Structure formats: structure tokens, C-alpha cells
Amino acid sequence: MKRTKTTDVYLCSAVPDGGIVRYALSRAGDLTLLDTLALPSPNYLVIEGDTAYATLSSPFPGSDEGGVIRLSVNADGSLSPAGEIVPTGGDGACHLAFDGDDLYVSNYGSGSVTKIGRSTVAHEGNGPDPIRQDAPHCHCAFFSPDKRFLLVCDLGLDTVFVYDRDLNEVSRAKVPDGAGCRHLTFSRDGRFVYVENEMGCSVSVFLWEDGRLIYRSTCPTRTYAKHPGPDKGSAIRLSRNGRRLYITNRGENEVVVLACRGEKLRVIGRAPTGGDEPRDFVLTSDERFGIVANQFG
Structure with missing residues (x-):
């Protein structure tokens, strides 16, 4: 999002003839369509200042290899x-992180992470779920607060890998079996890492010690209410003051609010997303609004 007289909101339309759609968000919370940048299957966008990068899940005809632009x-x-558009060295590009000239892309389909123009690391193995975890599935790569390390969630292996910036492995840590780690965020003081588990609909808490993750606990976020389809966690966001975590759950189609005090988490609220399959969620810079991207409307 970019602040002007209104707030610019960017949405990836991840279909072959899609693109990045820009809206204006008013102070009253209304969205107005501004324009669309046509791109093939964009699915993740990061903006820093006047530079942005977008991953494209399969932009090359006849190939499953992902791309980044x-x-x-x-x-x-x-x-x-x-x-x-540059190839990502793997299938199903789904997430990116960049700092200076270093750009890292997570490839879900091939279970790999690529430092663009340098190297690719491919994970090996599988998890306990024979359908969702038959192979590695890298879902994200986030920098540590000091930018020395890269933390990669592999949903297929229930593992968070820690790499240095040249993709040399430093350490790894497990979430509960079958939880399927997806995304993560650091506490504001940098002492804790909160890992959102897609398959387990839960948040695992780790103590961060200079490149090592020490498991502390896992907090469930689902209600276990009966509804069609499986539950799947998706996005995780932390409030500016670090006291609230926001999780989106697909299936239940809601934003879950957790009180956050260091390693202690507690569910304190839930709100419907107004649609089906919420895949991502962001807070506006003033935190007056939360914006949810529902995949199926």
C-alpha cells in the first residue's frame, strides 16, 4: 500500500490473463478501481519505496517454472x-523477499528457494500427510530483523529453515507434525518468531537466538465448527504495537485476533472476511482498516 491523499491498495489477480489491480482506499473505507497492470498469474507483490517485485506462478508457456519481475x-x-520476467529456478513461485540487490523467491511446487542470479536450494523429504505433504513445499522466505538470516517455511516438511544470505543452512526447527508451516512474523523486539501453520490452523511460537529457533508452544486458532470444506490458515500480521496478531483462516473464512505477550498467545476475537477463501490480509498504515483478499469472492 502507498500513502497519498488516499491509500493505494494493490491486489494480485493470479490468473493467466490477470494482473496487479490498483485501488484507492478512502478515509471512509471505500475502494475505487484505478488501473490494472497486465501480467500473467501474479501471486505475490512486495513494494519498498519506488521499487516493487512480483512473483508469477507460471509465466512461461509450456513450463511450470515460476518467474519474477x-x-x-x-x-x-x-x-x-x-x-x-526472470525464471525463479523452480515451480510455483509464491513468495519473495528482497533487500538491496538480493532477491529471494520461494518455489512451492518444487520445494526450493532461489537467490535470483546466484543459487537455488532444493529441500528433500516429506511429511505425515500423504496428500498435502508428499514432497517439500517452500511457502515463504522472510529476513530476520537484522537482515543477516533468511527464514524459510516448508509446509511439506513441517520445518522452518534458517539460512544465511548465501543460502547456506544455519539451523532448522520443526513445528508439530502435520501442522504445515506457511508464513511467519517476528515480535517487535525481535525475541520471538510467530509461525502460522496452514494445515493445523495454529500459530507456533519460537524463541529467536541469533540464527536458532527454540520451540516454545503452539496456539490453535480454529473454532472446530462444522462447515463445508477443510480449514486452512493463510496470512499472519502483527499490529504496530506488537500486542495483537491477526490470522486468516480459510474454511471458517474469518480473521482471528490473538492477544500477544511475548511467547503467550490467546484468541480474543473473530471477524468474518465477507467472502470465501481469504488468502492474504494487511493492515493499513494507521491500522484503521484491515483488507482481506478472498480468492473466491
């Missing part, structure tokens, strides 16, 4: 390509 953020907030 650099974008410029123009003065009016619109996006424009600033380079060609």
Missing part, C-alpha cells in the same frame, strides 16, 4: 515494468 512505482502510485 521488477516493477517501478511511479509518482502517481501506478506500477510499470522495469525489466524482463
